[in-house]
Amino acid sequence: MPKNKQLDFGQDAALYRPIYETGKGFYITVCVLLAVYLWALYLYITQVYYGLGVTGMNQPITWGFYIVNFVFFIGISHAGTLISAILRLSKAEWRRPITRMAEVITAIVLAIGGLHPILDLGRPDRMLNLLSDGRLQSPLLWDVTSITAYFTASTIYLYLPMIPDIAKLRDRGTKLKWFYNFLSWGWQGTAHQVKVLNRAINILMVMVIPIAISVHTVISYIFSMTLQPGWHSTIFGPYFVVGAIFSGIAALLIVMIVFRKVYHLEEYLKEIHFQYLSTLLLIMSLLWFYFTFSEFLTGIFGSQTHELHIIAYKFTGVYAPFFWGMVICNFVIPVIILSFKKFKTITGIMIVSISVVIGMWLERLNIVVPSLANPRMDLPLGIYIPSLVEWALFIGGIAVFMLGFTMFAKFFPLISIWEIEEGRKESIKDVEKRLRSYLPGKET
Amino acid sequence: MPKWAMVIDLDKCTGCGDCMAACKLENNIAIVSPEEANVGRVMFWMDMITTYEGEYPNIKVKRIPKPCFHCDNPPCTRVCPVYATYKNDEGLVGQIYHRCIGCRYCMVACPYTAKVFNWYEPKWPDEFKSCLNPDVSLRMVGVVEKCSFCAHRLIKVKENADMEEREIYDGEYSPACGESCPTNAIYFGDIDNKESQVYKLSQSSRSYREMENLGTEPKVIYLSKRE
Amino acid sequence: MRDLIKKYFKLLIISLFVISVLIFWAASGANPTNIQPIAYNHKLHIESVELICSDCHIYVESMPSATIPNISICEECHSDDPITDSPEELKLIKYIVEEEQIPWQQIYSVPDHVYFSHRRHVSIGELDCSECHGHVEEMTEPISYPAWLPSMDNCIACHNELKITKDCLSCHM
Amino acid sequence: MHAKTTYIAQVLSISLIWIFVIAIAIWIINLLLISIELKDVPGASIGISIIVIPVFFVLAGILTYVFIGLHKEEKKIIKSSQE
């Protein structure tokens, strides 16, 4: 692309610019991420070739990083669709610049997370057995179906609100016209089209929320349907959902802060967005703590030997650093930083978000490994030291996410342009009208 | 339908480990490399658990042979996504290696840690290949395996009985571990048959099952005076 | 660049097609070639000599494996002197003289992890050999491909039909 | 001509969604049949299929609805512009 030629982007130039102008930074990022991805791919191929022996798993710790990351990534995916659907549904006007990013995170992370059980398979070549001889009795198949449904729904939910923006790109006509033409489905912006689209989005909004909640509930069922101490608990469904939304918001905040900086979106992502979202984060943090507290309280009061073993293992045993690290990351840091206005800056929020993401990953680790490391029989404690392959695939997963996000930002606007425009044109009137309807007295 | 069950008399059992060896040899269980074995990837279908009770010097040590318990209400079969582990009509919990996709969910679900996994392709020196048991298939990398109560022996016993047009008599079908136990501490038979030794022993006041509170209803019954 | 792709695209399509045809040709039993060392004539032995299956496949009623006859079974009738003027018999005589086993190719086989018992099917189940092996008594050529594929689907189909156990552990070990 | 190619491609992609959804439905029904045959807790399977299959159909339906809705309007516009 010729550099000297300045394109006219009009009013929302900051939103168009990243699509049409490609800097050195982009190529470097893509190359680095691609390299990481290829490295991870290579190590995965060695795993397929030699067997799962290349990982650090053993008996009794038969599930390790892959399942941890599976739960973690799926959790992050709740950022999106769920938040954007709730915000849309509640007609929160400040949602407009946020929803797109949230939805993108969902779609990409879900794809990555959904592949993790395959990484975990000892015989990936026999994957098709799932299709031909699956058993719907197994929670693993519930996962397969619910994740597929969620993935389908969230992709549609990402795509449909993007149609007007794609049409805008198509109409500019400078880049990949056929591509945008294909995707824009003949959008002309007529009243009928808007009506059709809005209606579809409204239905999807309502559908996506239960699907999303079901996904993480079902993932928690993988654990709670077994008899393992520390897993066999009814609280796990909501606990996982809360954790998922919690980590999802944190991930969304990180992405927002990063791309605000990189793409200079300060105009669009204002302090107020971060304030609102971080308040939500604080609430989720407290909620998370409440759930964790209940979980362990019932465990301790139940006084079942094996349950207590595992709690002791987490509180004071080998996993104490991870456990207390999790509490600090998920509860102490968010509460301290977000409770004080002084700390509640963009930097502060960034720190909190990162700590929450790490904390939630630790939480998954704390759920999966200690229960397995303490077998019920009088066997020695299991020791789990993840191998290079497992780390590589974890880092590779993150790299793929970043790559996916970067590539998305290259082709589509990260902030919904038409929704911003719509906001400018109609919302003020709308909101005023709506407000009046809430207020006591007769509407005028 | 018979319901096969095992009774292990812990008072008689010395913990000599012969059941472990018999099992490994009968079922072609792979020997993993020393490094692997010491990080917890060793494969014993019949494992030995050591427990200590009491304070020095009045310590009681008990070694408990632990095969797969072939639960009547198995937690492992419920979670298998592909029907690779299942409970059959005779109460045997089978593991079909060629169906297994290696998700290890059943290992996670088993409260008794009875299953093992082929982390690498099992290998034998060529010379040892000739002493593999031809009745039992070799497992491949990435599948879960476990004690089968030597179900391959059952096939043969049934066939013999059918050839002679009779029922299987008590004690005719016994897994390798029970057959060669030096103290005859392992009994095997049909627990639904009130005449069988296993049934009689299971009614003993000494009998107990591991973790009965879980509701898994194991079909391996231990006899112990100490419990 | 574009031309090159266009040019080679056609080539690629054609070669893919050719390869798949070759694979089909190789994999299908449509063109059976004789893979047995001696062109054994089942029909002749069954009709003229009045042998029955278990005369040569001696363990068919008593063992899991029916076994392919080894040279000592042939020797019971054949000796150094040819009985017929068939050139195939001369081949057999050569094996007899050199005291070598005939390298028969096994046609029917089940994989390692499957237990199949002739005794169970023939003696207990009282199945006729032809159920699986086809009409051997009409075969003049040696068998080079199975009349009935011993695949799991085929096994299950028959077990379903006859209401025999479908318990995995009764075959898989 | 160009528009037509695009249109065909779009129709194809929509039908792919339907193929996908129908395939999932068939798969789930297949699993259901297996579980009934093996008496392997068919209840769970029935429960799941009752929920999942409609969800997928609704999703595909929404997509198709939008597609048709948008294209009808586009044709109208093209027609009106031609007139």
Added chain:
Amino acid sequence: MEIKRRDFLKLLGGISGAVAFSAYGCNQIIDIPERLIEMAKKGAGIESWKNTICGQCPGGCGISVRLIDGIPVYIKGNPIYPVNQGGMCPSGHSALEVLYNPDRIKEPMKRIGLPGSGKWESISWDEALQIISDYMIKQRENNKSHQVVFIDGSEQNSLMKEHISHFMKAYGSPNYYQYPSVKNSSVPFQLLQGIEQIPSYDFFNTKYILSFGSNFLEEGYSPIYYSKMYAHLREETEARRARFIQIDSRMSLTAANADRWMPIRPGTYGALALGVAYVLIREELYDKQFVNKYTFGFEDWTDKNGQTHLGFKSNVLGNYYPEQVSEITGVQSETILEIARELGINKPSLVLGDQGSADNTNSTFSQMAVYSLNALLGNFNNESGLSFTDQPPLAELPEVKVDKLATIGNKQPPIGLSQNSAFPFTNFSVDSFIENVLADDPYPVSALFLYKGNPLFNALNHHDFAEALKKIPLVVSFDSFLTETSEYADIILPDHTFLEKWDEISNIPSVGFTHVGIQQPVIEPLFNTRNSAEVLVDLGNLIGESVSNALPFENYEQEIKFRVEKIYRSGKGAIISEGLKGSWLEFLHQRGWQEGEYNSFNEFWELLTRNGGWWNPIKQKKYIKNLFKTPSGKFEFYSQLLKKKIDQIVLSRGEDTPQNRELLINSLNISARGDKIFLPHHEEVPVDEGIPLYLTTYKLLTNRNGQSSNQPMMQEMFGYTNRKYWSSWGEIHPKTAAQNGISDGDWMWIESSVGNIKVQAKVHPCVMRDVVAVPFGLGHTSYGRFAKGYGINPYSIVKNKYDVINGNSAPQATRVKISRAT
């Protein structure tokens, strides 16, 4: 050119796919292992079983080998063989790994490098035998036939023993030894009862068993036999359940199965036994009738010369009151009182002593002390469990006609005999043997034959032994594997494994009935190996008629037939009528042991080889008064045999003066003086002062004597109780560990005055406080790929100490200190 489908497929899919494809007709390109194809080619998969005797340890269990189309695939216990009755130990179970072991010696080999360098060259049998026989002929002609030494490490009571001794006798050498040897171990029993036989213990009637370190479930002569015995203690019926107390310094397998485990300081078993005797005598719980009638030296007595001698009673009452014993042993005096009373009240009872109490410098006296408790309790009558088995009615091999050259050789003193009169009751101790070889005293050793076993690995002083081996001009090893010892051989003549050869194994020590087992080949020899027995015959033929005439049999099988024909003619045994009780008898009835009906020797032989052996559960009636072969004809608390021997030695050295006597006693390292020497007493174990911990070693059932180290299965199972695989460990008490800053799983140094080893610590609640226990069996520096370099051999830091009387090694007599390795 016609492209065949299979050729094409080979190109397409690689060899394996193609093989499967072509061999299986159509669409089965799934993973068919080559094994199956091989099997299909092999044949019908016809199963057969062959009975033989296990050769993995001296236990002599009967085994059934499962053969598929003639190929052994599995070993199980022979259910009708009376010793093990179908039971097996892990090592025997996996013995096919010995047969098929990739590291077997496949043909005769000649060393071309320095001793121990591991450089070998294959030679033919003829060549090898020629070299050896030439050398032997030369030696014989030069009247040096006695310089040829034969060490048999098989530990087995087999025909091979007779065979070799016949060969050696005919050749003209007195130097045939078994090492380790039952003969040495039976010295304490010989001193007390006059017969050189290990008693067998029958648990059927007993109500109370007190075991002084006897690890009979793991280290006994026949662990599986005793496992069966043990099972009878724990039968369902309440009356059967005898109480069983194990005294041991660590929780051995036997201790783990005892009703009570009593930790004791190593090397003080004798003191404890005498402490128990004290209580029995003081509280008059002993069998007075028996003691009065059938024992000698209980009370003080006067000899012919009118000299008064100390009796057992006064010795015990004077020196072993419980508080004192408690101080020596670390066992509380209340506990001593308790067990002594239990022992005295619950009759019939049994007192066992072996391993723990036998592996020390004072073992003879300890064993005497332990065994004398049996006499105090009167356990020698017929109802109790102590008995001595009869010899089986096997034919003796024909008398050797010794020629002139051989007579000269045979007259020479044995080289295994100590030159300084140590170990007076044996003619062989590995210690004195090494010493003599190194000193060329009384004559140099010019050739050493080693049959099986691995004495170098088992001996405490490896280095000296290796030096001795290097010094001997011709070392010939008859073995199936390249052991540490055979690394020093000049020529290795590969033997069959026990699954490929004939042998006859009779009367396993301590098994309670007469029996003969037939070891027979279950498969044709896999390699170019030969049965050592027949190799000896071949050697004899090459050496000359006088030697070859000593073994006038067509082959070894004929020799066995010759032996057992006498059994046939004796008409005894094989049919059970009495001597067995309850379920055992029923068990054997069920399995048709008594079906042995035969009309001719051929039928007898056929049945014998089919069933695996012969036995005679009926003992000859013995009367107690005829039982003891001591000078007094009684059980001797005061061992006149020992006294006589010592008098003899003193006289042979010169005049019988107190000084000379003192010198001798001193040189024997006996600290007791006067009459106490000849009475069971506690000898202090000489230890290094200032070193805090005792090192004890023990053997596991999975790998007795380190022999099973080349079986990968046994390597994996080596530490199954501690979940340590293919490696050694050191068991220490949690408090000892804490004192030394060691936690479970840490590496630690164990250091003695000889050297140090590094092992992983296993903090174990059931070890004596000041004991480090390291298993013996690993730490091979040779012996094949599965053995070499795994674990550690604790004997490498054990001091070179021997029992003063019987010459057995004392691996428990070393003190060590431990420290954390970083």
